[in-house]
Amino acid sequence: MFLGDREVAALSRADRLAGLKRIVPRQRIKQVLAQTKKDRWCPRLPAVFMVWFVLALGMFCQDCYRQVFRWLMPWGGRRSIPGRSTLCEARHRLGVWPLVQLAKQTVKLLADQRIPGAFYRGMRLMALDGFVVDLPDTPENERVFGRPDGGRAAGAFPQARVVALCEAGTHVMYRWLIKPIRIAEQPMANALLKFVTRGMLLMWDRGFLSYGRVQRVMNNGAHLLACVEKNLVFRPIRRLSDGSFLAKLYRCTADRADDRKGVVVRIIEYSFDDPNRPGFAQKHRLLTTLLDEKLDPALTLIDLYHVRWEEELGIDEIKTHEMQRPTLRSQTPAGVVQELYALLIDHFIVRTLMFEAAKTEPVDPRRISFTATLKILRCRICECPPSNRGQRLWMSRLLEEIREEIIPPRRNRINPRVIKRKMSKWKKKRPQHRHYPQPIKDFRDAIVMLR
Numbered sequence: 001m002f003l004g005d006r007e008v009a010a011l012s013r014a015d016r017l018a019g020l021k022r023i024v025p026r027q028r029i030k031q032v033l034a035q036t037k038k039d040r041w042c043p044r045l046p047a048v049f050m051v052w053f054v055l056a057l058g059m060f061c062q063d064c065y066r067q068v069f070r071w072l073m074p075w076g077g078r079r080s081i082p083g084r085s086t087l088c089e090a091r092h093r094l095g096v097w098p099l100v101q102l103a104k105q106t107v108k109l110l111a112d113q114r115i116p117g118a119f120y121r122g123m124r125l126m127a128l129d130g131f132v133v134d135l136p137d138t139p140e141n142e143r144v145f146g147r148p149d150g151g152r153a154a155g156a157f158p159q160a161r162v163v164a165l166c167e168a169g170t171h172v173m174y175r176w177l178i179k180p181i182r183i184a185e186q187p188m189a190n191a192l193l194k195f196v197t198r199g200m201l202l203m204w205d206r207g208f209l210s211y212g213r214v215q216r217v218m219n220n221g222a223h224l225l226a227c228v229e230k231n232l233v234f235r236p237i238r239r240l241s242d243g244s245f246l247a248k249l250y251r252c253t254a255d256r257a258d259d260r261k262g263v264v265v266r267i268i269e270y271s272f273d274d275p276n277r278p279g280f281a282q283k284h285r286l287l288t289t290l291l292d293e294k295l296d297p298a299l300t301l302i303d304l305y306h307v308r309w310e311e312e313l314g315i316d317e318i319k320t321h322e323m324q325r326p327t328l329r330s331q332t333p334a335g336v337v338q339e340l341y342a343l344l345i346d347h348f349i350v351r352t353l354m355f356e357a358a359k360t361e362p363v364d365p366r367r368i369s370f371t372a373t374l375k376i377l378r379c380r381i382c383e384c385p386p387s388n389r390g391q392r393l394w395m396s397r398l399l400e401e402i403r404e405e406i407i408p409p410r411r412n413r414i415n416p417r418v419i420k421r422k423m424s425k426w427k428k429k430r431p432q433h434r435h436y437p438q439p440i441k442d443f444r445d446a447i448v449m450l451r
Contacts, residue, residue: 022395023352024055024106024345029098032105036097045082045090051098054091055349058342059378061324071382096334099341107348110355111169116364118169120304121295123201123223126174127311128192128208130163130185131319134327135336137434144333145180156429157327160336163188164315164344165195168203168307170365171314172351173344178337189213196222201290203308209287211251215263218289225305228285234267242298244268246291266291268298278414310366317370318347350374357402372405 029051033039038047045053049072056068063071065087073081082090111118118125132148134157135141141158148155163185164176175195177188189208196202198221206227217224228234233256234247248262255261268286272279286305290296322343330336351365354373358365376398384394439446 021391023349024102028105029102032098032101036095036101038094038098042090042093044086047094047098050090050094051102053087054094054099054338054342055346056381057329057339058322058346059374059381061322061329061343091335091338092332094338096338096341099338099345103341103345106345107172107174109167109170109174110172110352111167114362115169115358117307117366118167120201123199125168125304125307126196126200126202127166127168127308128163128189128202128204129166129308129311129315130161130188131315132159132161132181133319133323133340134159136327136329136331138331140332141336145336146182148181160340161185161188162340163192164311165192166311166314168310170351170355171310171317171370172348173314173318176344178340186210186213190216193217193220196220198222201225203305205308211249211263214249214265214287214289218263223289225286225288225290225301227305228267228287230283230285234265236267237264240266240293240298242293244293244298249287264291265289266293268301270298270302276414314347317350318343321371321374322347322350350377353377353399353402357399360399361403361406363403363406367406367409368402369405369407373402376401376405 026048029048030039033047033051040047052072053068056072057065060068060071065084066081069081069087109124111124113119113122135145137157145158145160147158159181161179161181161183162176163179164173166173175192177191179188186208189204190213193213193216196217200222201224202217202222203225204227206229209226209228209232214224214226234249236245236247238246240246244266246264247267248256248259249265250256250260250262266288268288270284270286271281274280286301288296288301290301328336328339330339350370350373354368354370355365357373358368380394380398380401384391
């Protein structure tokens, strides 16, 4: 299906998403397409529009291709909607690299010193964690990404693993890496540590701790606050007034025996006396490179470490509220990576709108509802006018509406980590069920009357 000149021009402008040009400028998209050599003119679906279309797929995850196209098509454009196969071919033609480059040039750290909970003693709070997403059950996705090992049998779906470096004060996923499920989080984290720079305080869970990673964080001029497994040996070399102690972290047991190449760290051990709190009467340990107990009291750091859970909330925003699907929609590995980049860029767009709205209140951007902001954006995108003056007014009204979605302070509560839905009575899906024999006759032709 070929569009007329008027329709092609309208598509290349992508009027309904033009109101977001302050976050993802159209000129930047054109530059990215030129850098990746994907700017070849297409008479059916221009490349600039296809970038917006892929981003919109992440914004409207529950809608089909043709409905997403309708959300973006300006009024007055041609009413004929391209078929799904046409849009799929255009996605394939666009590829992955424009989205990769667009993410590098667009996603940035947002918080400044005025944002509550974003800094500690002038250090930007960052968190490192990973998550997995289920993919469509196709042979290509299984071959590239693999399935998780479920014990009884392989997992139900192929999975991709994402490890991300998150700005805790705004939930912005600053940098990320996408790999097959068989790649562990720890080697993926190594590639992200180059983005941890001076003036940052990095927090991670116990599984990421290693001598090399701690040294790399310190060599970058940053500081670390991390959970420590109980079986690691730390011999006190000096007790501090707040109950913590200094010790050395070694590369291996032999280095510890010879006291060789040890890195001085601070260990904080604590427990809980609330019987209704998880971890009651158990010993918990934190490791930090902040060695002065006067500047950084142990109680302050124990409380601060739980800011790491802000990334968990950011992951929930992406997987639960943004995706709203049991799996991604992409049937090919390249499409999976492209779709994940679009989802993460979309998350940054929503978080940026929340940040902009919070600045004028002023309020902690974490106190604005992500779900409400996403729904508002989905509703208002189709109302964005084509004129520059209309877009500025549209953006102003959008931020005013977002500012109204302030949620109450978080309550002091916990929830059990349990599953509500019982296990299914149906048999487990096995490899022989994946390519099930299909009928060779139509239903009517297969009927045999019995006499």
